[in-house]
Amino acid sequence: MKKVLLQLDADEHPSVFDAVTALDAEVDVLLRHGSVRAESVQPLIHGLLFTRGPEELHHSAVFIGGSSVTAGEAILEAVKAAFFGPFCVSVLFDANGCNTTAAAATAKIAAAAGGLEGKHAVVLGGTGPVGCRAAALLAKEGAQVLLASRTFSRAEATAQSLRERFGAAVRPVTATSPEETRRILEGAEVVLAAGAAGVTLLPESVWTSLPELKVLADCNAVPPAGIEGIKPGWNGREREGKILFGALGIGELKMRVHKACLKRLFEAGDRIWDAEEVFVEAREHMTT
Amino acid sequence: MKKVLLQLDADEHPSVFDAVTALDAEVDVLLRHGSVRAESVQPLIHGLLFTRGPEELHHSAVFIGGSSVTAGEAILEAVKAAFFGPFCVSVLFDANGCNTTAAAATAKIAAAAGGLEGKHAVVLGGTGPVGCRAAALLAKEGAQVLLASRTFSRAEATAQSLRERFGAAVRPVTATSPEETRRILEGAEVVLAAGAAGVTLLPESVWTSLPELKVLADCNAVPPAGIEGIKPGWNGREREGKILFGALGIGELKMRVHKACLKRLFEAGDRIWDAEEVFVEAREHMTT
Amino acid sequence: MKKVLLQLDADEHPSVFDAVTALDAEVDVLLRHGSVRAESVQPLIHGLLFTRGPEELHHSAVFIGGSSVTAGEAILEAVKAAFFGPFCVSVLFDANGCNTTAAAATAKIAAAAGGLEGKHAVVLGGTGPVGCRAAALLAKEGAQVLLASRTFSRAEATAQSLRERFGAAVRPVTATSPEETRRILEGAEVVLAAGAAGVTLLPESVWTSLPELKVLADCNAVPPAGIEGIKPGWNGREREGKILFGALGIGELKMRVHKACLKRLFEAGDRIWDAEEVFVEAREHMTT
Numbered sequence: 001m002k003k004v005l006l007q008l009d010a011d012e013h014p015s016v017f018d019a020v021t022a023l024d025a026e027v028d029v030l031l032r033h034g035s036v037r038a039e040s041v042q043p044l045i046h047g048l049l050f051t052r053g054p055e056e057l058h059h060s061a062v063f064i065g066g067s068s069v070t071a072g073e074a075i076l077e078a079v080k081a082a083f084f085g086p087f088c089v090s091v092l093f094d095a096n097g098c099n100t101t102a103a104a105a106t107a108k109i110a111a112a113a114g115g116l117e118g119k120h121a122v123v124l125g126g127t128g129p130v131g132c133r134a135a136a137l138l139a140k141e142g143a144q145v146l147l148a149s150r151t152f153s154r155a156e157a158t159a160q161s162l163r164e165r166f167g168a169a170v171r172p173v174t175a176t177s178p179e180e181t182r183r184i185l186e187g188a189e190v191v192l193a194a195g196a197a198g199v200t201l202l203p204e205s206v207w208t209s210l211p212e213l214k215v216l217a218d219c220n221a222v223p224p225a226g227i228e229g230i231k232p233g234w235n236g237r238e239r240e241g242k243i244l245f246g247a248l249g250i251g252e253l254k255m256r257v258h259k260a261c262l263k264r265l266f267e268a269g270d271r272i273w274d275a276e277e278v279f280v281e282a283r284e285h286m287t288t
Numbered sequence: 289m290k291k292v293l294l295q296l297d298a299d300e301h302p303s304v305f306d307a308v309t310a311l312d313a314e315v316d317v318l319l320r321h322g323s324v325r326a327e328s329v330q331p332l333i334h335g336l337l338f339t340r341g342p343e344e345l346h347h348s349a350v351f352i353g354g355s356s357v358t359a360g361e362a363i364l365e366a367v368k369a370a371f372f373g374p375f376c377v378s379v380l381f382d383a384n385g386c387n388t389t390a391a392a393a394t395a396k397i398a399a400a401a402g403g404l405e406g407k408h409a410v411v412l413g414g415t416g417p418v419g420c421r422a423a424a425l426l427a428k429e430g431a432q433v434l435l436a437s438r439t440f441s442r443a444e445a446t447a448q449s450l451r452e453r454f455g456a457a458v459r460p461v462t463a464t465s466p467e468e469t470r471r472i473l474e475g476a477e478v479v480l481a482a483g484a485a486g487v488t489l490l491p492e493s494v495w496t497s498l499p500e501l502k503v504l505a506d507c508n509a510v511p512p513a514g515i516e517g518i519k520p521g522w523n524g525r526e527r528e529g530k531i532l533f534g535a536l537g538i539g540e541l542k543m544r545v546h547k548a549c550l551k552r553l554f555e556a557g558d559r560i561w562d563a564e565e566v567f568v569e570a571r572e573h574m575t576t
Numbered sequence: 577m578k579k580v581l582l583q584l585d586a587d588e589h590p591s592v593f594d595a596v597t598a599l600d601a602e603v604d605v606l607l608r609h610g611s612v613r614a615e616s617v618q619p620l621i622h623g624l625l626f627t628r629g630p631e632e633l634h635h636s637a638v639f640i641g642g643s644s645v646t647a648g649e650a651i652l653e654a655v656k657a658a659f660f661g662p663f664c665v666s667v668l669f670d671a672n673g674c675n676t677t678a679a680a681a682t683a684k685i686a687a688a689a690g691g692l693e694g695k696h697a698v699v700l701g702g703t704g705p706v707g708c709r710a711a712a713l714l715a716k717e718g719a720q721v722l723l724a725s726r727t728f729s730r731a732e733a734t735a736q737s738l739r740e741r742f743g744a745a746v747r748p749v750t751a752t753s754p755e756e757t758r759r760i761l762e763g764a765e766v767v768l769a770a771g772a773a774g775v776t777l778l779p780e781s782v783w784t785s786l787p788e789l790k791v792l793a794d795c796n797a798v799p800p801a802g803i804e805g806i807k808p809g810w811n812g813r814e815r816e817g818k819i820l821f822g823a824l825g826i827g828e829l830k831m832r833v834h835k836a837c838l839k840r841l842f843e844a845g846d847r848i849w850d851a852e853e854v855f856v857e858a859r860e861h862m863t864t
Contacts, residue, residue, distance in 0.1 A: 012611070017623030017624075020580055020607075020623065029311055051304075335595070
């Protein structure tokens, strides 16, 4: 029986990235839907639930993607609401790569830092899709997390939503200048840059002058780097006594985790793979 | 050569139910199109007709689905109009499951009633996609059919359209209360409930008090049942001297018929599978 | 690893013709996108580029189709702009079949005429997608080409665009009546009719009275023929001392060339298949 993945995407064009990754993770057939709204979800999910018997239903699964995490979360809620009784399938939520990228970055950082319990961590560009979920995962692993944004109100709103969604306490801060960024980073052992492409969030002169900073990770693959001086391909490179990760270094793990989660969707028919579950998978892939 | 099924659907999102069923019926590749209008059909059909030679063309076929039977019928007419000379492919029409569900229900009822010739039958919710086609099939099998609706004008319009489309004579009646429903059912041996979800059309106190009623079938899978007291899973259950079918009982045959018709699409390249042809298939599946 | 073809089409419904042809050319999976605009291209292409490693990337490719050559060209430019450094895939451009049909027609004509160097050629309906590209290919093979249209300004604009795009010199002329068409054709050895369906561009009484005309080709498959008296199935038929090609005769080579180009997309990951490259393929297929 063919492994069928229903790809639900709020964007007009459903993601090609997510589609090719699914095919490479041995999905047999993709049913791709773009411009998906919460209100269009129920008949799509019921179509999946009512076509295969209980023993075969785990050969059908759902992937939720798209560039907007908020729109994806609304779809996820509608998918869960369409399930009833034993009628459900497994779901991977990864709008904008938020979960797989955040989980991979956090797992790399945790391993390089020798664990996160009690560590001080800063997430620059912390209000974006990857940044906010990485902040939550770092906090849940025991780190003291500052979530930095250029706008305090956005940082505060994100911190509030992480408290509600993840039960994670992160402290919102602003970082509008190199000086302010340096102040925020004083005492931090870990920094992750997850801002928008095209913006350098952390100058090299700042991070090289912070002796306690041990692990730096940058999610930006397109020049200029979010952390000046880090090359995309670095994957644990040591320099100036620090361990450095670029976007492709993180991306290598992200791709493995993404595909592993896709494969596990079809192992059982009743699991939701969101940030926490994806992170468990990422941590396992670090040790293998 | 791959078996290619062109899925034409008037809804924004082409049906996932129809897609998965086609894949499970050994279709190799689905070309799925939503928001299809009659005027967009010709180039799509010509694309199918002009790509494979005459000996290979039966590996291409068309499925017409969607929630609206009227919109589907307009697509079907446009598909037929796009054929010319020997350039045609086989087509299965099953908007809203109208044909496969109606055919499966009628075949179950016919077998349980020991044939339909001269039997009195009532279809409650007879103006919907399944109800109207089941009414036509029951009539063509020789039953005296009352087609009931809450609104007489809708029942009358449906009866008129069945006369034109199927050459089938059914009598329109109103059923707006339990008392009216009881009156309509007096003398009937067969009743099918095919109304919208969420409405109980026939109370248990009514049907248990009608001694001549022998076969009852309910197409509603979601509680409350259309015929009070029937469980979705019942598949010929005997109770109070009557034979009872629920939606999943009918649905089991519907799925087999749906898949069988999909497979037969690719046997020959020039057949239209509408209500009558699907019913022939359903009756064959009852005896095997 | 599955051969994935990203089908980009500016029409609302991506072409079924192009999809089935790709499947029959051994593409494993199609990712089909309709209503594509230049501005929606980058994330789609990046999704293709960022999912597979450099050694595997040639298993991913792009097909650009749709009924409008202009819209397709805008998509092609956007696709090229989304490539960077070693990150690219192969692309076949064939909006409205412009390249494969023009290449097949030109290759057939060249072979029948014993080469095109110095020959006089006329393209009737020369401003359409097939006509303009055939005119360019004929000119690049050395023919003296008249590009005829009912409207001089359109012929002139097309000639200008061919000069810019192909470096090909063709002379714009008008052909609004049989008399004018006869005048244009005087001295011509070759004529190709590539106008819209439903219009006879060249009466039989005209072409039979032109002794120097040796090769006639008509791209119109639907009656009436563009060149009166030519049957669609003729594939080098000799009559009145002339060699005649109809649309299906050309179409047979067009399909072989179309599929061959699709297969070659996956041989290397960095080639653009536009008119010139498709013509090379067509010429090779003439000799085998």
